[in-house]
Amino acid sequence: MLLPRTIKGLSILTAVISALVILALGATVVFFSHEEIEAQIGQRIEVEMNGLTNYRRRHNNAQLAQFVQARDGLTTTVHGFLANGDGAGRTMFYAMWDPQGRQVAGAPMSTRPPLGWTEFLPIDRVDGTRGFARALSRRLPDGARLLVAGDREALNQSDDRISMVVLTGLGAILLVGATSTIAFGRLVHRRLATISGAAQSIIEGDYSRRVPLDESGSEFERIASILNVMFARIEASMQSLRQVSSDIAHDMRAPLGRIRRDMEALMLRSSDGASQASMGKMIAEMDALLDLFAGLLDVSEVQGFAVRRRFLALSLTDAISDVVEAYRPSFDQDGRKIEATLADVAIMGDGQLVRRLIANLLENILAHAGANANARITLSLEDGNARIAVADDGTGISPIDQERIFERLVRLEKTRSTAGHGLGLSMVRAIASAHFGTVEAIATEQGLTIILNLPSLNEGMSGLLSKQDPPA
Amino acid sequence: MRILLLEDDRETRDYLTRGLKELGHQVVAESEGKVALARTLSEAFDILVLDRMIPGLDGLTTLKLAREAGCQSPAIILSAMAGIEDRVAGLEGGADDYLIKPFAFAELAARINALARRAPLGERANAQSMLRVGDIEMDLIKRIVRRAGRTVDLQPREFSLLEYLLRNPERLVTRTMLLDRVWNLGFDPKTNIVETHMSRLRAKLNADGESDPIRTVRGSGYMIFGKAD
Numbered sequence: 001m002l003l004p005r006t007i008k009g010l011s012i013l014t015a016v017i018s019a020l021v022i023l024a025l026g027a028t029v030v031f032f033s034h035e036e037i038e039a040q041i042g043q044r045i046e047v048e049m050n051g052l053t054n055y056r057r058r059h060n061n062a063q064l065a066q067f068v069q070a071r072d073g074l075t076t077t078v079h080g081f082l083a084n085g086d087g088a089g090r091t092m093f094y095a096m097w098d099p100q101g102r103q104v105a106g107a108p109m110s111t112r113p114p115l116g117w118t119e120f121l122p123i124d125r126v127d128g129t130r131g132f133a134r135a136l137s138r139r140l141p142d143g144a145r146l147l148v149a150g151d152r153e154a155l156n157q158s159d160d161r162i163s164m165v166v167l168t169g170l171g172a173i174l175l176v177g178a179t180s181t182i183a184f185g186r187l188v189h190r191r192l193a194t195i196s197g198a199a200q201s202i203i204e205g206d207y208s209r210r211v212p213l214d215e216s217g218s219e220f221e222r223i224a225s226i227l228n229v230m231f232a233r234i235e236a237s238m239q240s241l242r243q244v245s246s247d248i249a250h251d252m253r254a255p256l257g258r259i260r261r262d263m264e265a266l267m268l269r270s271s272d273g274a275s276q277a278s279m280g281k282m283i284a285e286m287d288a289l290l291d292l293f294a295g296l297l298d299v300s301e302v303q304g305f306a307v308r309r310r311f312l313a314l315s316l317t318d319a320i321s322d323v324v325e326a327y328r329p330s331f332d333q334d335g336r337k338i339e340a341t342l343a344d345v346a347i348m349g350d351g352q353l354v355r356r357l358i359a360n361l362l363e364n365i366l367a368h369a370g371a372n373a374n375a376r377i378t379l380s381l382e383d384g385n386a387r388i389a390v391a392d393d394g395t396g397i398s399p400i401d402q403e404r405i406f407e408r409l410v411r412l413e414k415t416r417s418t419a420g421h422g423l424g425l426s427m428v429r430a431i432a433s434a435h436f437g438t439v440e441a442i443a444t445e446q447g448l449t450i451i452l453n454l455p456s457l458n459e460g461m462s463g464l465l466s467k468q469d470p471p472a
Numbered sequence: 473m474r475i476l477l478l479e480d481d482r483e484t485r486d487y488l489t490r491g492l493k494e495l496g497h498q499v500v501a502e503s504e505g506k507v508a509l510a511r512t513l514s515e516a517f518d519i520l521v522l523d524r525m526i527p528g529l530d531g532l533t534t535l536k537l538a539r540e541a542g543c544q545s546p547a548i549i550l551s552a553m554a555g556i557e558d559r560v561a562g563l564e565g566g567a568d569d570y571l572i573k574p575f576a577f578a579e580l581a582a583r584i585n586a587l588a589r590r591a592p593l594g595e596r597a598n599a600q601s602m603l604r605v606g607d608i609e610m611d612l613i614k615r616i617v618r619r620a621g622r623t624v625d626l627q628p629r630e631f632s633l634l635e636y637l638l639r640n641p642e643r644l645v646t647r648t649m650l651l652d653r654v655w656n657l658g659f660d661p662k663t664n665i666v667e668t669h670m671s672r673l674r675a676k677l678n679a680d681g682e683s684d685p686i687r688t689v690r691g692s693g694y695m696i697f698g699k700a701d
Contacts, residue, residue, distance in 0.1 A: 253552055257574030258483070264577055265487055280691065283576075290574065291660070294554050298659075301555045310560065325629060326655055329668035352556075352658035363663050424662075 007188055011181035015174065022173055026166025030159055037158050038134070041150040042117075045136045048092065048148045053138065061098065061144055068094045068105040068146070091151045093123060093133055099143030106147070113137045113147060121149055191220040195227060206305060206433065207235040242300045249293040256293075260286045295423040299408060302430040307350055311435075313457055316345045316354065316386050320379055323358040330366060337374040338362070345379055345386040346457040349435050357431040360424040361390040361450055368412075369394025373447060385437075386456045391449040402441045428452075473518040473588050477501045478508040478534065479550070480526040488521070491577050492584075505529025512538040517545045518588050521580070524551035524562065532565045539566045546587040548580070556658070578692045582644040589640060603638040606685055606698035608677070610638055619677055629654060630673045633666075637686065637696040646693035670694065 004010045052071075056064045072094040095106030103109060113121055113135055121135040135149035194211055201209035210231055211224040260283060267279040301307070324340045331338040347354075358377075365375045373394025380387050397405065397412060404410050406429040411422040425441075428450070432439040437454035475492055479485040480503050489499045500517070502508040506529050512520065520538070522531035529537075535547050549567040551558060562570040569583050603610040607620040615631060617624045626634065632654045637645055647666050651657055655665070670686065678684055687695045 250552075253554070253573075257552065260574045261484060261487055268491075268577070294572075297555060301557065306557060322655075325627075326657070326661075326665050326669075327663065329672055330663050330665060333668055333671075352656070355657055356659050359657065359659075359661055359663075363661060366663055 007185050011185065015177050015181065018177060019170060019174060022166070022170045026163065026170065029166065030162050033162055034155065034159055037155050041134050041152075041155065042136075044092070045134065045148045045150050048094075049136050049138055049146065052094075052146055052148065053140065056140055056146075061104075061140070061142065064140075064144075064146075065096050065098075065105040068096045072106045091154060093135075093147075093149040093151070095147040095149075097145040097147075104144075109147075112145065115139055115145070118149075120152075123149065123151065125151070188220075191218075191224075195220075195224060198227070198231065202231055202234060207231070207238050208305070242303065246297055246300050249296045252293055253290060256286060256290055260290070292423070295427070296408070299423055299426050299430050302353065302427065302434050305434050307353060307434050310350055311348045312351075313346055314349055314351050314354070316347050316349075316388075316454070316456075317342045317379060319351055319354045320358050320377060320388070323355050323362065324377060327359070327362045327366070331375065334366075334371065336372065338377075339375070340377040340379075342377070342379040343381055345381050347386055347435065347454050348457060349454070353431045353434065357428050357452075358388075358390070360428050364424055365390075365392045365394065369396075369447065381456060382453075384456055386452075386454045388452040388454070389449055390452075391444070391447060393447040396443050396447045397441070399443045402443055405441055406439065425450075473584070474498045474516065475500070475519045475521060475584065476508060476511060476515075476517040476545075477521045478505065478526065478531055479503065479521075479523040481523075484523075488577070488580070492581070495581055497584075505531065505534040509534050509537055512543045512545070513541050519584050520545050520547040521584070522547060522549055522567075524549050524553060532562060532567075535566050548583055548587065550575075550580075559658070576692070578644065579646050579648060582646045582649060582693065585643045586640055586645070586649060589643070603635065605638050605641045605696055607682075608634075608638065608685060608696075610635060619682065620680075622680065624676050624679070626673070626676060629669055630676070633669055633673055634677075637694065641696055641698060644689055644693050644695055649693065 004013055048071075052064065052068065055067060059067070071092075093107060095109055096104050097112055098104050101112060103112070107124065109123075115137050118135040118137065120132040123131055123133045125131060132152045133149035134152060135147055137145060137147045139145055198209045198211045210228045213221055213224055213228070215221070263279055263283055263286070267276050267283065270276050270279065320342055321340065324338060328338055362375060365373055369375075369392040373392045376389075376391045376393075378387075378389045378391075380389075401412055405412065406425045408426045409422045410426075429439050432452055432454065435454045437452055439450060439452045442449045442451060473496075475497050477485065477488055477492070477499055479488065479501065482503070485501050485503065489501045492499045500511065500515075502511065503526070505526060508522070509529065511517075512534075520535065520543075522535055524531040531549055531551075535549070546568040547566065548569040548571055549562045549565075550571050550573055551562060552573040554572045559570050559572075568587055571580060571583060601611065601613045603612065609618045610616075610631075611618075612635070617626055617631065617634060633650065636650060636653050648660065650666050651660065670688075674684055674686055677686075685696055685698070687697060689695060
């Protein structure tokens with residue numbers, strides 16, 4: 001089926017169909033009223049003709065000619081049913097010819113019409129205009145001819161008027177249709193925008209968002225409340241997932257902490273250098289494990305968005321520059337370069353989290369981009385968004401991994417041998433989402449570029465924040 | 473130093489008490505918040521070391537009440553609650569430091585030392601405009617560093633790093649303390665940013681071939697000495 005799938009298409013189809021229906025309706029009305037009036041003209045002509053031929057039976061030709069002449073003159077002033085509204089103009093014409101073919105009555109005519117009906121007889125009206133008339137020509141018993149004609153002008157006027165009404169109606173219906181279609185489209189669009197906005201927030205990780213309801217009881221309202229139930233289920237699932245991983249990580253910390261404490265006590269008491277060294281190694285392993293749990297807990301904490309309560313206006317430029325300066329010696333030490341081009345941009349956010357985000361990205365370059373990879377950070381303001389691009393010219397990643405690298409505990413094949421837990425980029429994404437932003441990885445021709453978009457302060461962040469639940 | 477330790481876990485309490493006593497501190501160990509609070513009001517302590525999660529009156533509330541009652545001793549909160557919000561709540565609750573469990577004993581000892589030093593001498597130390605350790609001089613107002621009369625040109629972070637070391641001469645300053653105080657990153661970076669900055673600082677301080685005043689304590693941190701040994 002070639003039915004349109006968009007509201008726009010459906011509206012256009014509806015408009016075309018209703019226009020066609022109106023036109024067909026109009027044409028039918030014009031046709032039938034035309035026929036009816038034409039028939040009435042014909043009937044009147046016949047009545048007049050019959051009257052005149054009856055008159056001839058009782059009178060001679062000269063008397064008839066006189067009568068016809070009078071009647072022809074009379075119709076110019078009389079109110080006939082075919083007359084114009086103001087009574088001006090004549091609607092009926094009469095003429096008579098003697099058996100020799102000479103016109104003896106009526107307005108002079110250049111030609112004598114044939115016998116019987118003539119549908120379009122050219123006429124000259126009294127006011128000088130030309131037109132056509134429906135005419136009946138009859139032969140009298142002595143060979144004289146009588147003509148009765150009715151002006152078609154009335155018929156044309158009636159056609160014009162009906163057409164005018166139909167066209168006006170068509171225009172009105174199209175206008176109303178177009179207006180309501182646009183209004184309907186806007187309504188649907190607006191409602192769908194709020195629904196898709198809420199869904200988008202949830203996709204970006206803000207599970208607390210819901211579609212606003214306006215108690216209108218509309219179809220949208222019903223869909224919205226069903227979606228809200230679904231969103232609540234998603235939120236509950238995500239929360240329990242986070243809760244479980246938090247609980248595990250948390251509950252593991254306590255026993256690990258005790259083991260660590262006892263091992264440290266043992267190490268400090270031991271006088272044997274070799275066992276001290278191996279216990280030191282075990283403690284270091286334990287610390288790495290504790291670090292992993294701490295990292296997991298931090299990621300779920302940031303994903304919970306509670307950190308937003310502490311958001312303040314801060315200079316993104318200063319935060320990035322701090323981190324770049326902190327890491328510059330680490331790059332220099334390996335003979336690698338780090339360059340930063342930073343525009344002046346402020347955001348609402350948490351300074352420590354923003355610094356951690358940048359630090360994680362730089363640490364990724366240091367650890368995984370290859371021994372000679374240089375870093376290049378660009379901060380710019382684009383469409384009210386702070387755009388941070390952290391690019392390296394290292395070994396890069398395969399395009400298939402572009403999305404995967406942001407997931408928790410994901411480590412790519414080539415980095416398995418190096419230290420780390422695969423939490424750095426999950427933290428980056430969690431921090432970006434907490435700041436109402438997005439992050440994407442782009443495998444470039446040379447190296448990897450991470451692009452962050454965070455709403456900047458001049459883009460009405462206060463509005464976004466006010467949608468959040470107030471601090472408990 | 474006189475230290476009040478509030479910790480409900482007996483083994484940890486004993487371990488910390490023993491360790492701190494070995495370092496020459498006088499330790500009063502308590503397991504209940506109420507008792508600890510009463511002690512802060514009647515006795516003088518140089519440092520309070522309070523576990524946050526204890527049954528009854530918890531460490532943070534104990535500290536708040538003690539602060540309201542006028543106790544000004546510097547306090548370290550020990551907590552297994554490692555979350556970002558937990559740290560903020562701890563520091564906003566009146567703690568001078570927040571140490572996440574489990575921690576290395578050396579870390580606690582170093583932080584106690586740094587805090588104790590800041591406490592009674594604190595205001596004088598902050599007000600003074602010159603720091604001197606051995607032949608290193610730091611003018612905090614003009615932000616100039618000299619070693620044996622030679623001006624040493626330092627980057628802002630290197631300056632802060634040296635300043636923190638100079639304020640704690642001959643004491644262990646751990647890597648995490650430096651990260652907290654000098655960089656204020658709020659997390660533990662995987663890269664050795666302290667080490668790389670420290671090696672630059674050393675290179676600048678020892679540019680004329682002088683002996684290195686900063687000693688690395690393996691696995692823990694750094695100490696600055698007036699006289700190299």
